Amino acid sequence: MFVIMLIFCEVTNPKKLWEKNWSLLAEGIQHPERKRRHNLHLELTEAQLKNLTLVDIEELMKRSGRTLAEFPSMPIPEKEKEYAYKNKLIDEELDYDKEKLRTQHISLKNGLNSVQREIFDAVSQSIEQGNGGLFFVHGSGGTGKTYLWNTIITGLRAKSKVVLAVASSGIASLLLPGGRTAHSRFKIPITLEDNSTCDVSHGTQLAGLICKAKIIIWDEAPMIHRHAFEALERTVRDLMNPSKDKTK
Ligand SMILES: Nc1ncnc2c1ncn2[C@@H]1O[C@H](COP(=O)(O)OP(=O)(O)OP(=O)(O)O)[C@@H](O)[C@H]1O
Numbered sequence: 001m002f003v004i005m006l007i008f009c010e011v012t013n014p015k016k017l018w019e020k021n022w023s024l025l026a027e028g029i030q031h032p033e034r035k036r037r038h039n040l041h042l043e044l045t046e047a048q049l050k051n052l053t054l055v056d057i058e059e060l061m062k063r064s065g066r067t068l069a070e071f072p073s074m075p076i077p078e079k080e081k082e083y084a085y086k087n088k089l090i091d092e093e094l095d096y097d098k099e100k101l102r103t104q105h106i107s108l109k110n111g112l113n114s115v116q117r118e119i120f121d122a123v124s125q126s127i128e129q130g131n132g133g134l135f136f137v138h139g140s141g142g143t144g145k146t147y148l149w150n151t152i153i154t155g156l157r158a159k160s161k162v163v164l165a166v167a168s169s170g171i172a173s174l175l176l177p178g179g180r181t182a183h184s185r186f187k188i189p190i191t192l193e194d195n196s197t198c199d200v201s202h203g204t205q206l207a208g209l210i211c212k213a214k215i216i217i218w219d220e221a222p223m224i225h226r227h228a229f230e231a232l233e234r235t236v237r238d239l240m241n242p243s244k245d246k247t248k
Pocket residue numbers: 111112113116139140141142143144145146147148
């Protein structure tokens with residue numbers, strides 16, 4: 001009804017209409033969101049409810065070839081959040097206790113030794129500047145690699161950044177917070193050849209998650225055939241190429 005009014009009724013003050021009625025429009029938002037996130041106790045904040053309602057309104061507007069942007073007084077849904085809400089995998093990767101992570105991160109970071117600190121700074125700088133890069137960290141057992149991963153992971157997750165923590169083996173993946181095996185996370189084929197790719201298509205939730213990741217941490221990397229990395233590299237290059245995304 002709200003969309004019909006906006007499009008056909010020449011409403012003089014759309015923002016006022018929205019402010020007066022947004023809570024009515026948002027009534028159906030909370031329940032499906034609880035179901036979708038498998039959390040019956042989820043309480044969305046007012047800002048989240050408003051944003052999700054605006055997302056729905058914008059979708060309905062687009063079906064009629066219109067957009068909320070045509071109504072300058074109307075708020076526009078925040079794209080970043082809109083995208084995140086629609087991707088369950090991203091939701092899961094952002095669903096951490098940020099305060100707890102921040103405290104852990106500060107403590108871990110303060111304890112880094114000089115070599116760990118050097119690597120931590122180089123990786124953090126590369127992420128902050130968006131330069132991209134490949135860092136190969138090696139050291140004997142017990143030299144503090146997992147400690148370093150945890151420092152990087154807690155710092156980024158505390159800032160709501162997506163970190164994909166994987167390991168070549170199931171056992172090693174258990175030592176990483178939120179860790180998975182590389183095979184299961186990236187759908188790497190079991191039988192690998194020199195031209196293999198991962199089973200991830202454009203427009204899927206997994207593709208969205210991979211594109212959103214700030215860093216992939218791969219523990220025990222040398223334990224797996226190089227074809228696995230090459231398959232992932234080929235796949236990520238393809239996913240990050242927007243011209244190939246036919247779903248847009
Ligand atoms: N900078 C540090 N300050 C305090 N403790 C540390 C530090 N670095 C590592 N440790 C501790 O040393 C132990 C071994 O570190 P860690 O598990 O990170 O090593 P690792 O290189 O991952 O070992 P492995 O290759 O066997 O998995 C852990 O108990 C860890 O908490």
